Amino acid sequence: MSDSANLRPHGTTVVARVSAFGVVVPIRASDDLREPVLDAWRDALTDDEPTTDPVDADGLDVASVLHHLSPAxxxxxxxxxxxxxxxLHAAALADPISGRTAVxxxxxxxxxxxASVTLGETFAYLTDETAAITRDGVVMPYRKPLSIIDGSHVKKQIAPSALGLRSTELVGRLAALLVIERDPDHEGTPVVELLDTVDAIAAIAPQSSYLPSMDKPLHRLAELIHLVGGAHHVTYAESADLEPLLARLLAAAP
Structure with a gap:
């Protein structure tokens, strides 16, 4: 396929249905985009009936089509x-044995x-973009392609399984809520600070979607924070440094 070919959706059909935290989103594309779309989204495919209108896959080349399809x-x-x-704008990683999940x-x-790419070989990858959490702490999976920088002006969209990331059939249960801050100059092990509930809400609320649309939104956030015994702020240098922390937090509760 020529990179200059216009791939806008003329004569398109639904080529895939993907599951995004319980929402079944149909993807509509031309036949020549079927295989790239199916390959990128293979870990989120479902046979369930659609629950939203279709999203159109279109663009000037395959890379840009997939790049714009993910946020759509x-x-x-x-x-x-x-x-x-x-x-929440968050990654979610679960213990593949217990389902206990860190957001x-x-x-x-x-x-x-x-962090998802680095830690997803040890913990099960649930999402790297939107962690959708129910009132009782279930973290809904959204195994979307990961957006990887490869030197191009658009990010490459790669399925989690193609990167060797783990999966789990268990229900993800919120066990840790972390506000992460990468500091390349940080030395030593990650610094972990337990946040007061008010400070935790102040840090997490800006990284949420449609929070004001909820009934008593700040109460909902506070409930989740209390559910896990408090949110933590974590300063770290490299994603691999987070593995021992997540292992400890996700260890099965006694």
Missing amino acids: VTTRAIDAMAGELVM LVAASGTGKTT
Whole structure:
């Protein structure tokens, strides 16, 4: 396929249905985009009936199509769940044996995907973009492709399984809520600080979607913070440094 070919959706059909934290989003594309879309989204595919309108895959080349498709699917799913789930800009990684899950909250472009790639070989990858959490602490999976910088002006979209990331069929249960801050100059082990509830809400609320649409939104955040015994701020240098911390936090409760 020529990189200069216009791949806008003329004569498109639904080529895939993907599951994003319980929302089934159809992806509509032309036949020549079917295989790239299926390959990138293979870990999120479902046979369930759609629950939203289709998202169109279009662009000037395959790379840009996949680059723009990922946020389009995410946005469609977030819009569908507005006011129902707490949705945080976060990575979510689970113990593959127990399902206990750590949610790593951070702003876009500050380390969530890198942490997911690094830690997802040990812990099960649930998402690197939006952690959607029910009132009782279930972390809904969204095994979207990961956006990897490879020197191009668009990020390459790679399926979690293609990167060797683990999966689990267990229900993810929130066990740790971390606000992560990468500091390349930080030395030694990560610095972990337990946040007061007010400070935790102040740190987490800006990294949420549709929070004001919820009934008593700050109470909902406080409930989740209390559910895990408090949120922590973590300063670290490299994602691999977080592995012992997550292992300890996700160890089965006595």
